Amino acid sequence: MTTGARPLVVALALTAILALYGWCYTLSIVHVAVAATIAAALCWGRTRAVAAAFVPITITFYIYDSLRVIAPRVVNRVIVAGVYDAERALFGVGDGDARRTLCEAALDIHLPWLDVTAGIVYSTHVLIVIG
Numbered sequence: 001m002t003t004g005a006r007p008l009v010v011a012l013a014l015t016a017i018l019a020l021y022g023w024c025y026t027l028s029i030v031h032v033a034v035a036a037t038i039a040a041a042l043c044w045g046r047t048r049a050v051a052a053a054f055v056p057i058t059i060t061f062y063i064y065d066s067l068r069v070i071a072p073r074v075v076n077r078v079i080v081a082g083v084y085d086a087e088r089a090l091f092g093v094g095d096g097d098a099r100r101t102l103c104e105a106a107l108d109i110h111l112p113w114l115d116v117t118a119g120i121v122y123s124t125h126v127l128i129v130i131g
């Protein structure tokens with residue numbers, strides 16, 4: 001394939017994928033903007049590497065967005081009572097009916113300095129993942 005034909009093939013492939021997505025789900029301006037940005041960046045040689053790096057993120061965006069079709073069908077069908085009771089029995093604090101999970105017990109403890117410390121540690125973790 002010649003270099004001049006490659007952008008056209010990429011643009012047509014992304015248009016076909018977007019049309020298929022639009023046929024299955026409702027499209028918004030965000031879907032079109034994301035696909036157009038990726039297509040334009042893939043077609044221009046200087047930004048092709050950056051666009052190629054964002055393709056997995058774009059695919060994840062479309063997959064996550066398609067879950068909105070599934071969500072109304074599973075509302076109120078998630079049953080977690082058994083898992084909750086098992087967690088309370090294995091890892092809970094307290095006795096009898098007052099037994100709670102560790103998360104529920106931690107709700108009673110509120111220390112601002114601990115919140116700030118945990119926030120700093122979490123922010124550092126996010127920066128390491130991004131960097």
